[in-house]
Amino acid sequence: MADDIDMAALEAAQAPQPFDPVRMVLDGLAAIGTIWTFGLMLLICADVIGRSFLNAPITGVAEIAAHSVVAIVFLQIGATIHHRRMTRADFLIDRLVRRMPRLGRGIEMMFHLTGAAVMAFVAQAAWPGLETALARGEFFGVQGLFTVPTWPFRALIILGGAAGAIAYLALFVHDMRRPGGAAKG
Numbered sequence: 001m002a003d004d005i006d007m008a009a010l011e012a013a014q015a016p017q018p019f020d021p022v023r024m025v026l027d028g029l030a031a032i033g034t035i036w037t038f039g040l041m042l043l044i045c046a047d048v049i050g051r052s053f054l055n056a057p058i059t060g061v062a063e064i065a066a067h068s069v070v071a072i073v074f075l076q077i078g079a080t081i082h083h084r085r086m087t088r089a090d091f092l093i094d095r096l097v098r099r100m101p102r103l104g105r106g107i108e109m110m111f112h113l114t115g116a117a118v119m120a121f122v123a124q125a126a127w128p129g130l131e132t133a134l135a136r137g138e139f140f141g142v143q144g145l146f147t148v149p150t151w152p153f154r155a156l157i158i159l160g161g162a163a164g165a166i167a168y169l170a171l172f173v174h175d176m177r178r179p180g181g182a183a184k185g
Contacts, residue, residue, distance in 0.1 A: 023170075029160075070153065078166065119165040123160075
């Protein structure tokens with residue numbers, strides 16, 4: 001079955017991408033999120049095995065998992081945006097780009113600018129929570145049993161919001177430089 005794969009066709013289909021430091025940073029954050037996901041999966045499996053077979057659950061797994069999901073999403077959102085995989089109404093935009101390229105491109109540009117503004121607002125809205133968490137020494141968990149400070153998770157929300165805004169702005173700049181309609185890849 002492995003003989004059926006035409007490696008030359010696969011390599012030819014993936015055109016080399018030019019050096020893009022924004023993409024590299026966003027992909028790096030997404031990679032951290034992926035590694036975190038794998039570690040979280042191992043932790044949950046270890047907890048299930050400990051609970052089921054050893055009668056020894058791992059303390060704090062539920063709290064860690066709950067906060068980790070948010071952190072992972074914000075670590076990966078910038079790369080998702082930059083690789084144009086954020087959910088949107090492609091059926092409408094693609095049709096407009098084909099039939100009325102200027103209008104389609106204009107809508108695409110407004111989408112990028114609106115997305116950048118929304119992501120910047122997310123980062124800005126999370127800032128007071130980070131300051132409060134640092135000032136008060138906030139934590140989650142049960143004191144004396146298991147606690148984790150909240151500020152790193154709040155900081156990742158700010159980082160992810162900023163990364164998302166930068167990703168949208170990079171797409172805006174890329175599409176502004178592109179002759180014709182907005183890019184799809």
